[in-house]
Amino acid sequence: MESFCSHLPKVELHAHLNGSLSQKVLYELYMSDPNITKSDDIIKLISSFHSGEERTLEDCFKAFDIAHAVTVTPNAVKKVTKDVICEFAADNVMYLEIRTTPRAVPGAMTKTQYIQAVIDTIQEIPTFIGPDKFIVVKLLLSVNRREGLTEAEENIKAAIAAHVAYPEVVVGVDLSGNPSCGNVTDEILPLFTNARVSGLKIALHCAEIPNEDEVEAILKFKADRLGHGTCIHPNYGGTDKLWSLFLQYRTPLEVCLTSNLKCQTVESYEKHHIQKLLPIQYPIVISTDDKAVFSTTLSEEFRVVAETFSLSKMELCNFTQKAIEVSFASSDEKKLLLDKLSDFKRQQGLL
Numbered sequence: 386m387e388s389f390c391s392h393l394p395k396v397e398l399h400a401h402l403n404g405s406l407s408q409k410v411l412y413e414l415y416m417s418d419p420n421i422t423k424s425d426d427i428i429k430l431i432s433s434f435h436s437g438e439e440r441t442l443e444d445c446f447k448a449f450d451i452a453h454a455v456t457v458t459p460n461a462v463k464k465v466t467k468d469v470i471c472e473f474a475a476d477n478v479m480y481l482e483i484r485t486t487p488r489a490v491p492g493a494m495t496k497t498q499y500i501q502a503v504i505d506t507i508q509e510i511p512t513f514i515g516p517d518k519f520i521v522v523k524l525l526l527s528v529n530r531r532e533g534l535t536e537a538e539e540n541i542k543a544a545i546a547a548h549v550a551y552p553e554v555v556v557g558v559d560l561s562g563n564p565s566c567g568n569v570t571d572e573i574l575p576l577f578t579n580a581r582v583s584g585l586k587i588a589l590h591c592a593e594i595p596n597e598d599e600v601e602a603i604l605k606f607k608a609d610r611l612g613h614g615t616c617i618h619p620n621y622g623g624t625d626k627l628w629s630l631f632l633q634y635r636t637p638l639e640v641c642l643t644s645n646l647k648c649q650t651v652e653s654y655e656k657h658h659i660q661k662l663l664p665i666q667y668p669i670v671i672s673t674d675d676k677a678v679f680s681t682t683l684s685e686e687f688r689v690v691a692e693t694f695s696l697s698k699m700e701l702c703n704f705t706q707k708a709i710e711v712s713f714a715s716s717d718e719k720k721l722l723l724d725k726l727s728d729f730k731r732q733q734g735l736l
């Protein structure tokens with residue numbers, strides 16, 4: 386099963402850029418940046434970045450600060466983006482949606498330069514991907530709920546401008562950040578309407594922790610996709626009302642098993658809320674979230690779900706098919722990806 390999961394052409398729809406960069410690149414960037422004063426404490430933190438240990442959700446958010454302390458120039462952002470794309474391609478991910486929060490660093494980088502650095506790298510893929518690999522990459526720009534209303538407004542505005550300039554690359558916006566911070570219901574969520582009317586797709590983190598009113602508002606927003614959805618079912622800190630809304634809308638859900646386990650929002654793989662979704666064929670997309678912080682890969686996530694819930698090879702292929710359908714790719718791109726999946730199934734004797 387491990388080898389099948391590795392060779393299966395996969396689609397990653399929920400990957401945060403600064404949570405996905407390898408510890409190796411993080412260390413290289415840190416050591417080579419003359420503007421950063423080196424300290425043993427930070428070197429220790431970098432070593433723990435990729436430890437893969439279980440930690441609280443709050444501790445996970447501290448891990449991102451490490452990456453953010455290092456990705457402070459457009460060149461660093463380019464290097465990180467390239468590294469992350471190459472690693473996903475090496476894991477046989479044929480389509481990747483990266484999401485990232487535009488970040489300004491006084492004196493070193495503006496938000497526009499940050500976004501441009503990611504877009505430029507995506508456009509340069511043919512120059513660095515190598516002849517035996519294939520990957521299509523899109524960009525979602527994130528709003529970090531912890532950063533407040535002004536930052537949120539700025540990011541949505543920047544996302545709309547980037548979408549107008551690069552409609553084939555910048556395809557969506559994401560709401561993420563520490564789920565215990567920020568006024569999402571009244572302040573941040575309404576801003577996403579502007580993005581929607583400008584043609585951007587909407588992906589929202591939803592119900593990582595219990596919060597009935599906010600989760601209800603997020604469900605009713607009818608995003609194109611939701612992330613996590615942990616605390617919706619009444620057995621998982623949700624309520625009957627939330628669960629019935631969720632079933633009514635059937636918004637595709639990005640499921641991040643290892644992320645949830647390592648942030649301790651679920652007890653074990655066996656008890657993950659995916660067990661409520663598989664029997665009802667709920668549209669789900671297996672995803673990594675932050676492959677470096679949680680020390681995983683997309684192949685590993687497929688293996689875990691296959692082995693924990695005794696899924697067949699065909700069911701794993703169906704995950705890729707569903708992910709293609711609910712991705713923000715163009716219809717031509719979706720057709721190409723479906724053809725690649727069919728080729729694989731034929732090679733495996735599954736067609």
Ligand SMILES: CNc1ncnc2c1ncn2[C@@H]1O[C@H](COP(=O)(O)O)[C@@H](O)[C@H]1O
Nearest residue numbers: 401402403404449484485486529561562563
């Ligand atoms: C663990 N579950 C999660 N829940 C919510 N937000 C998360 C997250 N994992 C990552 N992020 C969001 O992604 C940022 C890092 O990537 P970028 O700097 O944007 O590329 C984090 O600061 C956080 O806002």
Ligand SMILES: [Zn+2]
Nearest residue numbers: 401561612674
């Ligand atoms: Zn996430």
